[in-house]
Amino acid sequence: MSTKIPVSxxxxxxxxxxLTIGESGVAHAKLRVAVNQRVQGADGTWQDGEPVFHNVSxxxxxxxxxxxxxxxxxxxxxxxxxxxxAYEKDGERRExxxxxxxxxxxxxxxxxxxxxxxxxxxxxxPDAQVDAGPQTPVVGATSAPxxxxxxxxxxVVPPFVATTGNEMSx
Numbered sequence: 001m002s003t004k005i006p007v008s009x010x011x012x013x014x015x016x017x018x019l020t021i022g023e024s025g026v027a028h029a030k031l032r033v034a035v036n037q038r039v040q041g042a043d044g045t046w047q048d049g050e051p052v053f054h055n056v057s058x059x060x061x062x063x064x065x066x067x068x069x070x071x072x073x074x075x076x077x078x079x080x081x082x083x084x085x086a087y088e089k090d091g092e093r094r095e096x097x098x099x100x101x102x103x104x105x106x107x108x109x110x111x112x113x114x115x116x117x118x119x120x121x122x123x124x125x126p127d128a129q130v131d132a133g134p135q136t137p138v139v140g141a142t143s144a145p146x147x148x149x150x151x152x153x154x155x156v157v158p159p160f161v162a163t164t165g166n167e168m169s170x
Contacts, residue, residue, distance in 0.1 A: 004083050013076060027061075029058040030057060031078075070158060
């Protein structure tokens with residue numbers, strides 16, 4: 001029997017996400033996130049507390065996107081369900097906990113992101129056409145990763161291209 005509790009954490013990836021594809025074809029990413037709470041000492045100074053390490057699992061498209069976007073050291077926000085499991089190993093009863101992620105994203109307090117929508121070729125029909133809305137920025141093709149928090153500098157994004165006949169243009 002398992003118990004699931006809604007949870008949201010903010011921390012840093014301890015290692016690169018591990019992506020595996022199961023026998024059923026479902027992608028599974030395993031992550032470890034370290035959460036470090038700041039505590040104020042008696043003298044009023046702030047110090048880092050003991051880190052708490054969380055195992056996080058992501059499945060399907062979320063797993064693939066996490067593996068392609070994040071790396072060790074990246075600050076992340078994770079929301080999902082905390083799952084407790086009991087199992088037996090070598091005749092001994094053990095317990096484990098992990099977070100089954102619903103969403104995972106970068107923590108924008110420490111960097112910037114250029115969002116890039118994934119193409120889902122398995123879901124798209126051959127005759128399907130995707131049109132960009134007026135709010136969609138036009139970004140040139142680049143070989144740089146869409147997410148890089150290590151520079152902690154501004155990301156230069158080309159300006160939005162105004163479409164003709166757009167009632168929302170100023």
